[in-house]
Amino acid sequence: MKKIDDIIASALTGDKACTSRLISLVERDDEQAPYIMRQLYPFSGKAYYIGITGAPGAGKSTTVDKLVKMFCKNGKNVGVIAVDPSSPFSGGALLGDRVRVNIKKTEYNYFFRSMSSGNIMGGLSRTTKEAARILDACGKDIIIIETVGVGQSELDVAKATDTVVVILTPESGDGVQIMKAGLIEVADIFVVNKCDRPGAENIAHALKGMLDRIDYRLSWKPPIIKTSASLNKGVDTLYEGLGEHRRYLNCDKKIKQRRQRQIREELKRNIETEFIKTILSDIYNGNDFGKALDNVCEHRIDPQNAARQIVTAWLSKDMQPSEKWAKGV
Amino acid sequence: MERKIRVVMAKLGLDIHWRGVYLVSQFLKDSGMEVIYLGNKFPEQIVEAAVEEDADVIGLSSLGGSHLTLGPKVVRLLKERGLDHIKVFMGGVMAPKDARSLEEEHGIAKVYLPDTPMQVIIDGIRSTVALA
Ligand code: B12
Numbered sequence: 376m377k378k379i380d381d382i383i384a385s386a387l388t389g390d391k392a393c394t395s396r397l398i399s400l401v402e403r404d405d406e407q408a409p410y411i412m413r414q415l416y417p418f419s420g421k422a423y424y425i426g427i428t429g430a431p432g433a434g435k436s437t438t439v440d441k442l443v444k445m446f447c448k449n450g451k452n453v454g455v456i457a458v459d460p461s462s463p464f465s466g467g468a469l470l471g472d473r474v475r476v477n478i479k480k481t482e483y484n485y486f487f488r489s490m491s492s493g494n495i496m497g498g499l500s501r502t503t504k505e506a507a508r509i510l511d512a513c514g515k516d517i518i519i520i521e522t523v524g525v526g527q528s529e530l531d532v533a534k535a536t537d538t539v540v541v542i543l544t545p546e547s548g549d550g551v552q553i554m555k556a557g558l559i560e561v562a563d564i565f566v567v568n569k570c571d572r573p574g575a576e577n578i579a580h581a582l583k584g585m586l587d588r589i590d591y592r593l594s595w596k597p598p599i600i601k602t603s604a605s606l607n608k609g610v611d612t613l614y615e616g617l618g619e620h621r622r623y624l625n626c627d628k629k630i631k632q633r634r635q636r637q638i639r640e641e642l643k644r645n646i647e648t649e650f651i652k653t654i655l656s657d658i659y660n661g662n663d664f665g666k667a668l669d670n671v672c673e674h675r676i677d678p679q680n681a682a683r684q685i686v687t688a689w690l691s692k693d694m695q696p697s698e699k700w701a702k703g704v
Numbered sequence: 705m706e707r708k709i710r711v712v713m714a715k716l717g718l719d720i721h722w723r724g725v726y727l728v729s730q731f732l733k734d735s736g737m738e739v740i741y742l743g744n745k746f747p748e749q750i751v752e753a754a755v756e757e758d759a760d761v762i763g764l765s766s767l768g769g770s771h772l773t774l775g776p777k778v779v780r781l782l783k784e785r786g787l788d789h790i791k792v793f794m795g796g797v798m799a800p801k802d803a804r805s806l807e808e809e810h811g812i813a814k815v816y817l818p819d820t821p822m823q824v825i826i827d828g829i830r831s832t833v834a835l836a
């Protein structure tokens with residue numbers, strides 16, 4: 376068994392098996408996961424993150440396959456994370472996004488990883504963003520995240536990427552359905568895929584009608600790009616659209632602001648989780664809790680006031696960094 | 705979080721038969737494993753996928769007759785890359801003596817011929833991974 380520091384060192388120099396192992400350790404919440412992220416995070420932040428989302432079967436993976444080829448052809452090192460649903464019954468999963476990937480490894484350098492969504496409902500899995508950061512730290516220039524096939528409210532991808540591509544198809548329904556979908560608000564680029572099928576014009580038209588009613592003078596107006604991914608038509612226009620949005624973000628440091636907004640939310644979420652975990656375990660393992668429990672059982676004090684006392688006492692306690700904190704894990 | 709067995713599953717080469725591999729994939733999923741289904745792939749691509757997916761197991765379905773050429777090649781490529789910890793299972797239609805030869809001479813962990821009960825396959829994979 377290799378030591379974790381060796382695995383990290385090898386991954387940082389581009390070793391695939393080690394990179395892959397790090398993603399697994401983080402994904403399964405191994406006890407080394409916090410250490411891994413602490414070591415790797417400082418190396419991340421350099422890649423450009425693209426999110427691809429849309430209904431099940433819209434053509435996300437087919438599009439990703441074509442995009443990867445284009446990025447690779449232009450000398451980019453690409454990482455892909457594709458999320459598919461888990462079975463709520465067994466916890467197992469059948470991850471099928473790789474079926475669409477047909478790129479010769481001898482020609483191109485890319486890394487494709489499938490992840491199961493677990494019980495997370497937002498379209499990504501709990502550790503998708505961490506996995507993306509690992510790939511970023513290990514030298515990928517472009518990270519593409521494909522979400523689970525989503526309905527109307529799975530919007531986590533917008534919290535994890537720089538550019539969100541929403542893929543619609545002639546089967547996506549009429550204008551009302553598009554309007555209902557929160558996806559509309561997070562899209563930076565719209566793709567109407569399967570344009571070889573009837574109805575594509577209609578959906579593109581309905582979409583355009585809606586976007587025209589929004590005032591985009593001060594912001595980015597999402598383009599509507601028509602593709603037939605499986606026939607490799609229009610994906611080059613999407614590629615250009617991605618480049619344009621990236622240039623837009625890079626002007627006036629908009630990308631920095633976008634990421635700061637995302638990280639702000641992420642940091643807050645993490646603080647909440649950590650807060651609850653750490654503080655509560657400290658309180659529950661302390662003497663005050665046992666005493667209070669006694670007091671409430673004996674009806675000397677009611678639960679609400681007892682809780683207040685405990686929290687007040689905890690807050691005024693001398694802040695000796697506990698063992699756990701000192702280790703910095 | 706509990707450790708899930710990750711299986712990279714492929715139809716070997718250009719084999720067109722899909723019923724068996726779908727069935728096995730479904731059952732493995734329902735037994736709690738994560739199955740990464742590749743569709744039709746050749747040994748180089750299969751091994752590459754197994755690396756990227758950090759697979760514990762590779763499953764190969766072969767009803768098209770290329771089991772003796774492509775199957776051992778997967779094992780050989782794994783060995784070359786120092787990935788002997790990944791166990792290779794095969795299934796499909798072939799002569800029993802071919803199956804024996806794959807197991808005894810070519811490093812395939814186990815070959816399952818038609819009509820093998822699913823539970824036998826699930827248990828076989830579970831116990832092999834647990835030993836590794
Ligand atoms: C249906 C079928 C087809 C269908 C396939 C569609 C489909 N649904 O998949 C069609 C008509 C398309 C077809 C085409 C051909 N077929 Co056909 N086909 C069959 C048939 C009748 C049944 C296969 C089947 O679905 N079985 C049911 C499933 C559930 O069983 P299974 O796949 O064997 O899976 C079990 C195990 O093998 C195992 N297993 C399978 N995969 C895996 C993987 C792993 C990891 C594990 C652990 C276990 C495992 O678990 C399963 C459950 O026990 C068989 C006959 C037979 N007795 O098998 C011939 C058969 C497989 N076909 C055969 C042939 C020759 C062909 C063709 C070449 C014919 C031709 N000349 O065109 C083409 C193939 C072209 C190609 N490029 O591959 C031969 C193969 C001979 C050989 N390998 O030596 C067979 C055996 C018929 C025969 N007796 O000649 N076929």
Ligand SMILES: Nc1nc2c(ncn2[C@@H]2O[C@H](COP(=O)(O)OP(=O)(O)OP(=O)(O)O)[C@@H](O)[C@H]2O)c(=O)[nH]1
Nearest residue numbers: 430431432433434435436437524568569603604605
């Ligand atoms: N007619 C047509 N079919 C397409 C097109 N693009 C993709 N498909 C087909 O649509 C099906 C689904 O494609 P995928 O790329 O797997 O779709 P996906 O959005 O990744 O699907 P999930 O990940 O399962 O949600 C496949 O059969 C593709 O071949 C297209 O432009 N035209």
Ligand SMILES: [Mg+2]
Nearest residue numbers: 435436471472
């Ligand atoms: Mg897909």
